[in-house]
Amino acid sequence: xxxxxxxxxxxxxxxxxxxxxxxxxxxxxxxxxxxxxxxxxxxxxxxxxxxxxxxxxxxxxxxxxxxxxxxxxxxxxxxxxxxxxxxxxxxxxxxxxxxxxxxxxxxxxxxxxxxxxxxxxxxxxxxxxxxxxxxxxxxxxxxxxxxxxxxxxxxxxxxxxxxxxxxxxxxxxxxxxxxxxxxxxxxxxxxxxxxxxxxxxxxxxxxxxxxxxxxxxxxxxxxxxxxxxxxxxxxxxxxxxxxxxxxxxxx
Amino acid sequence: xxxxxxxxxxxxxxxxxxxxxxxxxxxxxxxxxxxxxxxxxxxxxxxxxxxxxxxxxxxxxxxxxxxxxxxxxxxxxxxxxxxxxxxxxxxxxxxxxxxxxxxxxxxxxxxxxxxxxxxxxxxxxxxxxxxxxxxxxxxxxxxxxxxxxxxxxxxxxxxxxxxxxxxxxxxxxxxxxxxxxxxxxxxxxxxxxxxxxxxxxxxxxxxxxxxxxxxxxxxxxxxxxxxxxxxxxxxxxxxxxxxxxxxxxxxxxxxxxxxxxxxxxxxxxxxxxxxxxxxxxxxxxxxxxxxxxxxxxxxxxxxxxxxxxxxxxxxxxxxxxxxxxxxxxxxxxxxxxxxxxxxxxxxxxxxxxxxxxxxxxxxxxxxxxxxxxxxxxxxxxxxxxxxxxxxxxxxxxxxxxxxxxxxxxxxxxxxxxxxxxxxxxxxxxxxxxxxxxxxxxxxxxxxxxxxxxxxxxxxxxxxxxxxxxxxxxxxxxxxxxxxxxxxxxxxxxxxxxxxxxxxxxxxxxxxxxxxxxxxxxxxxxxxxxxxxxxxxxxxxxxxxxxxxxx
Numbered sequence: 001x002x003x004x005x006x007x008x009x010x011x012x013x014x015x016x017x018x019x020x021x022x023x024x025x026x027x028x029x030x031x032x033x034x035x036x037x038x039x040x041x042x043x044x045x046x047x048x049x050x051x052x053x054x055x056x057x058x059x060x061x062x063x064x065x066x067x068x069x070x071x072x073x074x075x076x077x078x079x080x081x082x083x084x085x086x087x088x089x090x091x092x093x094x095x096x097x098x099x100x101x102x103x104x105x106x107x108x109x110x111x112x113x114x115x116x117x118x119x120x121x122x123x124x125x126x127x128x129x130x131x132x133x134x135x136x137x138x139x140x141x142x143x144x145x146x147x148x149x150x151x152x153x154x155x156x157x158x159x160x161x162x163x164x165x166x167x168x169x170x171x172x173x174x175x176x177x178x179x180x181x182x183x184x185x186x187x188x189x190x191x192x193x194x195x196x197x198x199x200x201x202x203x204x205x206x207x208x209x210x211x212x213x214x215x216x217x218x219x220x221x222x223x224x225x226x227x228x229x230x231x232x233x234x235x236x237x238x239x240x241x242x243x244x245x246x247x248x249x250x251x
Numbered sequence: 252x253x254x255x256x257x258x259x260x261x262x263x264x265x266x267x268x269x270x271x272x273x274x275x276x277x278x279x280x281x282x283x284x285x286x287x288x289x290x291x292x293x294x295x296x297x298x299x300x301x302x303x304x305x306x307x308x309x310x311x312x313x314x315x316x317x318x319x320x321x322x323x324x325x326x327x328x329x330x331x332x333x334x335x336x337x338x339x340x341x342x343x344x345x346x347x348x349x350x351x352x353x354x355x356x357x358x359x360x361x362x363x364x365x366x367x368x369x370x371x372x373x374x375x376x377x378x379x380x381x382x383x384x385x386x387x388x389x390x391x392x393x394x395x396x397x398x399x400x401x402x403x404x405x406x407x408x409x410x411x412x413x414x415x416x417x418x419x420x421x422x423x424x425x426x427x428x429x430x431x432x433x434x435x436x437x438x439x440x441x442x443x444x445x446x447x448x449x450x451x452x453x454x455x456x457x458x459x460x461x462x463x464x465x466x467x468x469x470x471x472x473x474x475x476x477x478x479x480x481x482x483x484x485x486x487x488x489x490x491x492x493x494x495x496x497x498x499x500x501x502x503x504x505x506x507x508x509x510x511x512x513x514x515x516x517x518x519x520x521x522x523x524x525x526x527x528x529x530x531x532x533x534x535x536x537x538x539x540x541x542x543x544x545x546x547x548x549x550x551x552x553x554x555x556x557x558x559x560x561x562x563x564x565x566x567x568x569x570x571x572x573x574x575x576x577x578x579x580x581x582x583x584x585x586x587x588x589x590x591x592x593x594x595x596x597x598x599x600x601x602x603x604x605x606x607x608x609x610x611x612x613x614x615x616x617x618x619x620x621x622x623x624x625x626x627x628x629x630x631x632x633x634x635x636x637x638x639x640x641x642x643x644x645x646x647x648x649x650x651x652x653x654x655x656x657x658x659x660x661x662x663x664x665x666x667x668x669x670x671x672x673x674x675x676x677x678x679x680x681x682x683x684x685x686x687x688x689x690x691x692x693x694x695x696x697x698x699x700x701x702x703x704x705x706x707x708x709x710x711x712x713x714x715x716x717x718x719x720x721x722x723x724x725x726x727x728x729x730x731x732x733x734x735x736x737x738x739x740x741x742x743x744x745x746x747x748x749x750x751x752x753x754x755x756x757x758x759x760x761x762x763x764x765x766x767x768x769x770x771x772x773x774x775x776x777x778x779x780x781x782x783x784x785x786x787x788x789x790x791x792x793x794x795x796x797x798x799x800x801x
Contacts, residue, residue, distance in 0.1 A: 011800070047800075052637040054797050075640035086631035088557065090564040092541050101545075102553035103639045112545050131538030 001186040002026040002049065002155055007058035009041075009048055009210075018044045020210045022058070026155070026186050031177055033197035033204035034190040037235050041210040042190040043083060046159050050080045063154050076104060079148035083159035083190075085140040089133035093124060093143045096132060097150055104151035111150060118146040122172055138169045145173065149180070156180055158189035162196065174200055194231055198224045208235050257352065257360030291379050298383035304455065308473050311388050312494060313480040319401070320486040322377055323409060326369065330413025333365055335421045339528060358524050362414070370406050377402055381493060394493065401489040404505045408485075411512030415519055418527055428566070429539035435569045439577035446578050450585030550641055554649030561628070562653075568628075572621045576661040579614040583665045586610040587674050601749045602742040604675065608683060608773070609738025611665050615691040616730025618658055623698035623726040625650045626706045626799070633708065633799070643796045647703075651695060658691035682770060689777040690733050693784035698726040700788045703795050733780065737773055744769035 002024065009019040019041045026032050036042045047053040049060050051071050060067045065074035088096055094115075101111045119128050122142040127135065132143060141161065148156065156177070162170050177187045177200065191197055197204050198218060204227065206213045213234045218224050232240075305314035338361055378398060385394045427433060480487060485508055488501035548556060562568045587607045625647075629636060636646055666684035669675045675683065707720035744764065753763035 047634075050634075050638050052634050053800050072640045072642065075638060078638075080634075080638050082634055084631060086634065088561065088632055088635075090561055091557070092543070094543055094545065095541075095560070098545055098547075099553055099557050102548050102550060103641055105550070106547075108545065108547045111547070115545055129542045130540050134538035 001028050001063060002188060003059070003061045004045070004049065005059050007045065007048060007055060007060065009044055009053065009055040016210075017056075018210050019048065019055070022207070022210070022212050024205060024212065024215070026188055028154070028186055029181050029184050030202040031181050031187045031200055032189075033201035034188065034207065035192075035194065035197060035204055035231055036190075036207040040207045040235070042207060043159055044210075045207070046080075046157055046188075046190060050078065050157060051075060076151070077153055078155045078157060079151065079153035081141070081144045081148045081156075081158040081161055083163065085137065085144050087132050087140055087144055087147075090131065092131050093119075093128040093135070093146075096143060097128075097147050100147040101150045106151050110152075114150055114152065115146070118149060118176075121176065122146060122169075137164050138166060141165060142169065142172075145176065149176070152183075152185075154185050156185060156187045158187070160190055160192065162191065162193060170196075194228045198227045206231055206234050257356060258363060260360075287375065291375055294376060295379035295383050298380040299387060302384050302387040306387055310473055310476055311384070312490065313476050315384055315490040315493065316480040316483050316487045317476070318380060319405075319489045320483045322373070322380075323405065323486050323489070326373060326405065326409035327413055327416070329372075330365075330369060330409050331416050331420050333368070334362075334413050334417035335424070337361055337365055338417065338524075339421055353525070355520055355524070357528070358520050366406075366410055369410055373402055373406050373409075377405065384493070388494075390494075394495075397493060397495075401492050404492070404509065405489060407509050408505070408512055411509070411516045414516040415512065418519060418523055421527075431563055431566070431569065434566055435563070435573055438566075438570055438574045442574050442578045443581045446581050447585065450582070450589070454585065454589050551645060551649055551652075554641070554646060555653055558650055558653045568621075572618065572657065575614065576618050576657050579611070579618070579661045580664045580668045582614060583607055583610050584668050584672060584674075587669060588672075601745045604679065604683070605738050605740075605742030605745060607665075607669060607675075608686065608741050609734055611662060611683070611687040612690055612730070612734030612737055615658060615662065615687060616694060616727055616734055618661060619654065619691055619694040619698055619730065620723050620726040621698075622650070622654050622695045623702050623722040624707075624720060625654075625699050626702045626796075627708055627720055627722075630708050633706075637797075643793050647699065647792070647796075651699065654695045654699075655692060658695065659688055662687040662691060682774070686737065686773055686777045689781050690737065693777075693780045694726065694730050694733065696784040696788040697729055698722065700792075700795075701725055703792070703799070706799055737776060740776070741769060741773050744772060 003026075004022055004024040007019055007022040008017055010017045022041075022045060034042050034045070044053065048055045049062070049067060051067050051074070055068075060074075062074040063077040065077065067074040088099070091099065097115060098111070101115075106114075119125050122145070124139065124142055124146070127139060128143075132140065135143065141164075145158075145161075148158075161173055165173070174196075177189075181187055201218055203215060203217050205215045214230070216223050216227065216230065218227070223230075232244075236244075301318075302311055302314055305311050338358065381398045381401070382395070384390075385398075485504055488497075488504050491497045491501040492505070562572055587603055587610070626633070636643070639646065662684050665687070666680040669683065670677055670680035701722035702720070705720070705722060707722075745766065747764040748766045748769055751763065753761055755761050
């Protein structure tokens, strides 16, 4: 579904690689969590695979289409939800979703059916004809998700999708992720929430300083429970250990 | 204490680009003063001509009354607009309301700047006018000494009045802020009428300049102006103070008006300002409801539709773009009319075509400079353009087509107006359209490419470009160079063709300037520019676009 091999990405005017020799392979029907501290290279990787950033070397294929050589077909198979939930705020929710559906060549029948289903699932029925600038943080996130799913992508990529969402909204999104995978599609999302990743993901990868450290199969017994410990062991610095010890002593 | 802190904050905000330790700042200050002196002299020169024209008709006092009325109205409108912008809509209101400061303190700290600003603008505009009036009407030193008095009254009354009017006008604006078509039509009519009035006045002044011996007004107009001026109250009292007439009425009325408007302002600040401010922070996020059905469009049209809505649903963008395009034909018509009148027996007719081309291209420059923010305006939504399964060329083509439609309509209507008013024949009008549109397309492509090379994603909370980027400045500069080159060449070559200038080359070949040469040269320049613009735009376009990493 998604193949990343030997990905290297260095920003202009930067001395070091933000992503270095990253290899990943995602299977159909799985939810894959992407973990790492702030600045570890999660968002950069996602922006490279969605075509937002060019990369220095390596290969990224989505459903067999190379994002660098055949970007149109690669993008047609992917839906993306950004971390900043930016949308065209002058449009109404419906106009925005229709705009996206047009770009992804979704038929009238499919868009009507999916639109009604998602709008009702995410409880946006009343607001969908309002201008997006009146939406709350969570509503904007939901309209982004509906727009990303309107063409029923085989690969659904989300960059920190739960940030700032209330419990109900999180549950709605998790339910949709689960349903999407049940239909044989793949979900790839970055997160800081280790509990959530442990609970819903089939596998998780940990990235540190742009390098992939480990890919953990969460179906293997004991891995779910030890995910936090493994994550801390891989990513924590000496200062993090000192901070943690101080907190433990205080408790 | 709070007022002092807030005032300091306001000063730092306004003059953040200036530093007392930097030579560049001093240079900027010096340049500003030089430009200001130029403006004052320019106003004085125009004012002198203005009063001379009315003096010839024996209505110089009425001219003064009309002038003061115009200034009064302008200051009220400008004052209300600045008040709404600075006091109610400015982004920092939300931040300020979190601090333990009262509404009155916020008001005073912000309003002080407005007041100083209004005083300076009034002085710069009104003082040269009054000085010119004194010179033309032969008034003595005593008159010059009274100049500050009407200025003080003008500043105070218009300032207080705009404070009182700001809240109801703002509430009205909030009510219609989402009626975009209505706003655009209203603004287009207003701008067109203002241009027309300005051009009619300018036309009269040009006629007067041609022959200062005769009055440009007939008896009926003189009588009409006299009657109207009698009823321009309270504006006529400012003029009365200046000329020393009916002082026993003028002073009490103006003092009373100052007092009433001051009391009104105080009541507004105490009773309504904090409440409105809080309410407005909420209203700013308000949006409209537009119930539609799901509709499938071809990719190109959906991109075009989105682009149109992004501009149409913004009053700022619509004004910069659609409204100026609407005003363009009026301006071109009047300019051409004036040019022809400028010298029916001189060179007016010969340079009329060049003048029309110049004016059309200057307007086209202003309109097409909007394309210099075509990519920057995407702001945080820029990622959409990268994620979408649509080629960069198609996405940019949709933007270009929207700009081309607007410029083609504006240029087309201009040419049509010139043809229908019989200023030019059909072929000349068609040629004018072709050259202007070709240059407009070139400028659009140049502007778009400049923005792609160096986008500047600096947007306000409403998702709109707050500062024009360097590409806009360069685009305008490039447009002016093109307009001047084409316009001046057209005028010069037409003139040379008219006087039938010819010269002999070394090989004995005779070169004679004809109208055809002018057409070929101007068309050639436009075609060459178009070719360069298309090549420059397409050169490694995808590479340049993919390099943008927002």
